[in-house]
């Protein structure tokens with residue numbers, strides 16, 4: 001199950017992230033994909049805010065370490081795999097973050113090759129023609145499908161998703 005949203009600005013992406021963050025639970029695993037500068041870290045700033053991470057804990061990509069950790073209502077682990085190859089990732093010990101006691105958010109999750117976790121929430125950001133516009137696709141399998149249903153109630157999905165939801169639940173677009 002997936003939901004497609006259009007963001008028109010960085011702050012809108014943060015707001016969408018915040019809504020997603022509020023729906024996350026202990027043990028949630030999120031993987032973000034999208035080209036350089038698409039807005040993955042911007043989205044994670046919102047997710048962290050939704051998880052109760054205050055603004056003083058500045059959310060930025062971990063450049064020289066594997067992970068940043070933030071304190072919210074749950075521990076938030078932020079991994080960025082951009083500079084690593086699959087072999088390096090496998091020898092780094094990401095498991096303590098992924099199977100830890102908080103929420104684990106992974107930028108460039110595709111660098112893992114075949115993702116070793118069974119269930120995770122996939123967020124993809126794509127550039128659209130207008131400079132500040134992005135298509136955000138949130139894709140869920142298994143236990144994360146409930147989150148998509150909750151999210152659909154509090155955001156405005158783009159037309160194709162809205163039509164899908166309308167079919168399933170007599171919702172108006």
Ligand SMILES: Nc1ncnc2c1ncn2[C@@H]1O[C@H](COP(=O)(O)OP(=O)(O)OP(=O)(O)O)[C@@H](O)[C@H]1O
Pocket residue numbers: 007008009010011013034035036037038039040041042043061107131132133134
């Ligand atoms: N709608 C939007 N959503 C998110 N970011 C946007 C949007 N419009 C413009 N931007 C700008 O695009 C840039 C996104 O940068 P960000 O670091 O979040 O991307 P990223 O996907 O994490 O990049 P990288 O792959 O280098 O880690 C920021 O400068 C942000 O202000």
Ligand SMILES: [Mg+2]
Pocket residue numbers: 040041042061107
């Ligand atoms: Mg980034």
